[in-house]
Amino acid sequence: MTLKLTVIGTGYLGATHAAAMAELGFEVLGLDIDPAKIETLRAGRVPMYEPGLDELLARHVEGIDGSTGRLRFTTSWQEVADFGDVHFVCVNTPQKHGEYACDMSYVDSAIDALAPLLTRPALVVGKSTVPVGSAARLAARVAELAPAGDAVDLAWNPEFLREGFAVQDTLRPDRIVVGVRGGTAEKLLREVYAKPVADGTPFVVADYATAELVKNAANSFLSTKISFINAMAEVCEAAGGDVVKLAEAIGHDDRIGRKFLRAGIGFGGGCLPKDIRAFMARAGELGADQALTFLREVDSINMRRRSHMVELTREACGGAFLGKRVAVLGATFKPDSDDVRDSPALNVAGQIHLQGAQVTVFDPKGMENAARLFPTLAYAPTALEAVRGAHAVLHLTEWKQFRELDPAELAGVAAERVVLDGRNTLDPQLWREAGWTFRAMGRPNA
């Protein structure tokens, strides 16, 4: 008999995971505490922007014409407990207000809602990113609360998907990591992931602590790589070097590799910044804080990139923001997403606005989320409208369509032809030929 799966928390991770599991052939029931999100999903619509996810939902959501009907959504915990053999927990684990530590309250309340209803054998599988030690603590909590007792087990199966590539990363991940206490959980998870494993995806079985730490380590490494190249950008700026050329040259060494060496205004999003902070906080609790002091530097190099962009813009505006208009191209933390959580672009836009400039933002997909978070910024319906009357143009999220803009057309509407490329993806020559003063980050002579 095919396993029945539930997915608890249907945000960026959970909605994608639920749809991908239906695509793999399972019957899936998704639950969220946000009834509006559940209504949207039930109608076969995606509550956020994630390329390819709408097609997947249309193919599987029950009640959609021609769908397999394998994917359903609910707000009922009882329905979830009755339905599932395997329950994936995909709720948010944000940074605590005013602290580095992870806020585990959403995971805790999901476990507390589900476990008392588990009256038959089941496996609870955590996918959220959590501090090491959480799985062991939650396994004890499940054992305490579940009426089925030992017949309910817990595993931790961290997720490595990237927004913008979430569907392909879930269906064909680089690796699957499972933290388990015994063979039954491993067997069930091998059944769930049989297809990607048959296609060659490595399946790594570990204890709870190691599985949790793999996720913390992976995001720490990625953050470090970005801050490393941004530190090189600072030195390039001081010495007159070109960080883009430098990254290309060191990347030819296979041991270093070319990926994740794009210098600019740094990393943001709902994952890397809060994950390295939570990792430092947890290491501190464990008495291992010295091991991760370098992450403090990774974080501060990253945050410095944002203030550096503010200073470059001030310079471009003749030393003061008052009475100046600044156009910001990009609001999301990365392209191909509508996610504005801890977005470097919006952070820079907000700082400049607070210091007196009139800031107008355009983003292909992130406008609604941005306006909710930063209602005092102005928003334009197109890049051209954002640039109209601007004294400086900032390119802060590397959407493909910004590379395709016509600098000559924009030159016709700007008040001053000054562009600052915070992502190092625009073509300096093209802009200069159209009469723009072009400045990039870490490329004084580009």
Ligand SMILES: NC(=O)c1ccc[n+]([C@@H]2O[C@H](COP(=O)([O-])OP(=O)(O)OC[C@H]3O[C@@H](n4cnc5c(N)ncnc54)[C@H](O)[C@@H]3O)[C@@H](O)[C@H]2O)c1
């Ligand atoms: N977004 C990513 O790219 C990504 C990738 C890998 C791992 N992660 C991790 O996955 C987790 C979820 O991240 P996300 O980006 O999907 O967050 P999100 O905020 O988009 O989604 C979380 C969802 O959980 C729901 N929720 C909160 N409490 C709940 C509860 N008690 N019961 C049921 N539902 C509840 C929320 O309403 C929301 O819809 C985090 O731990 C994150 O670090 C995220």
Ligand SMILES: O=c1ccn([C@@H]2O[C@H](COP(=O)(O)OP(=O)(O)O[C@H]3O[C@H](CO)[C@@H](O)[C@H](O)[C@H]3O)[C@@H](O)[C@H]2O)c(=O)[nH]1
């Ligand atoms: O060379 C680079 C690469 C990325 N970034 C920035 O870094 C941030 C994060 O990018 P990315 O890692 O692609 O996005 P996420 O979707 O947040 O994915 C990260 O966080 C997820 C949540 O934990 C993990 O699952 C993924 O493996 C991990 O890549 C963005 O602001 C990017 O603009 C750079 O500045 N330079």
